[in-house]
Amino acid sequence: MKPNEQLKKGFSTLVLFLLFATTSILAQAHNVAYIHFSNTAKAVEYKSLLDSNGFSTDIIYLWDIDDTDFSNYSLIVIDPDTSFSGYTWPEDWMVTDLQNSELPVLGLGYTGQRLYEKLGLSNNWGNGATGSGTSMVCVDTSFIIYKSPNSLLIPSDTTLVLYNLSTKLAVEYGPSLDASVNKIGKVPSGDYYSITSDQEKYWLWGYADSPENMTQIGKDLFVNIVDYMSNTLVSVDEEGITKPESFKLNQNYPNPFNPSTKISYQLPSTGHVSLVVYDVIGNEVATLVNENQNSGTYNVNFNSSGLTSGIYFYKIITENFTQAHKMILLK
Numbered sequence: 001m002k003p004n005e006q007l008k009k010g011f012s013t014l015v016l017f018l019l020f021a022t023t024s025i026l027a028q029a030h031n032v033a034y035i036h037f038s039n040t041a042k043a044v045e046y047k048s049l050l051d052s053n054g055f056s057t058d059i060i061y062l063w064d065i066d067d068t069d070f071s072n073y074s075l076i077v078i079d080p081d082t083s084f085s086g087y088t089w090p091e092d093w094m095v096t097d098l099q100n101s102e103l104p105v106l107g108l109g110y111t112g113q114r115l116y117e118k119l120g121l122s123n124n125w126g127n128g129a130t131g132s133g134t135s136m137v138c139v140d141t142s143f144i145i146y147k148s149p150n151s152l153l154i155p156s157d158t159t160l161v162l163y164n165l166s167t168k169l170a171v172e173y174g175p176s177l178d179a180s181v182n183k184i185g186k187v188p189s190g191d192y193y194s195i196t197s198d199q200e201k202y203w204l205w206g207y208a209d210s211p212e213n214m215t216q217i218g219k220d221l222f223v224n225i226v227d228y229m230s231n232t233l234v235s236v237d238e239e240g241i242t243k244p245e246s247f248k249l250n251q252n253y254p255n256p257f258n259p260s261t262k263i264s265y266q267l268p269s270t271g272h273v274s275l276v277v278y279d280v281i282g283n284e285v286a287t288l289v290n291e292n293q294n295s296g297t298y299n300v301n302f303n304s305s306g307l308t309s310g311i312y313f314y315k316i317i318t319e320n321f322t323q324a325h326k327m328i329l330l331k
Contacts, residue, residue: 048211108206109168135188149223150223162221
């Protein structure tokens with residue numbers, strides 16, 4: 001075989017491996033259980049939004065919760081129209097089944113508040129109010145949910161318009177929330193919050209409308225939150241130190257980039273880590289990490305000085321985990 005043919009064959013094998021590795025890992029990490037009761041059309045819209053962004057979403061009827069094997073999923077999303085009249089949960093056993101799944105839960109609208117009330121959380125119906133709106137103010141613009149996998153352009157006043165038309169809104173009153181609640185998105189007036197998380201695991205997206213009414217920023221933020229919740233659960237070890245429960249290689253940010261970009265990843269255990277950058281024909285152009293590392297979250301800066309514009313791959317290799325992503329250099 002001629003040298004050029006060997007190179008092409010080797011590169012084709014590398015690309016196929018990278019794509020297969022990435023696809024197979026994401027397929028395991030991005031299975032979403034979407035619980036609904038009455039509004040099938042809205043459930044289908046949410047499924048379409050998530051599936052078009054790389055998730056695999058199953059719509060599960062409320063009364064089928066007890067027959068569902070939640071071990072196949074990484075996240076539960078509760079439809080805003082799941083509850084009965086008066087926004088109450090129909091049966092306590094349903095709440096128990098969701099809690100026993102030990103999965104993170106993203107509750108939408110009033111239904112999310114009612115569920116969290118049943119679970120005894122602080123971001124619940126009793127500490128909230130109802131209203132309507134289209135926008136939220138970012139509390140912490142450095143939060144990764146504004147950057148990955150979709151990079152959101154946050155204006156100087158940090159206000160994001162999430163819906164084209166005003167929608168029903170469930171909000172939490174700031175002074176009523178305890179220390180377990182992270183205040184993420186604030187409504188433009190008053191000390192009320194439309195997006196919160198309790199114990200990191202139970203998130204409230206207070207808006208009740210479907211993706212059809214979302215702006216592109218609203219869709220991107222919703223997808224980012226689902227991605228974050230599907231991949232960033234943490235546990236606490238015996239010494240009280242938080243650590244990731246799973247391996248993850250994030251999409252670089254910014255992307256496209258020039259001249260530098262940040263690559264972040266998380267390790268649930270100690271071991272040898274290799275993080276390497278390849279060009280489009282499979283040549284290694286940079287070794288960013290090649291050492292033993294403890295469990296935790298890491299950020300690595302990649303500077304492209306001396307490289308030409310084009311497509312590059314970065315790949316992480318550990319004893320139990322391999323994954324790769326594509327990034328684009330534009331000069």
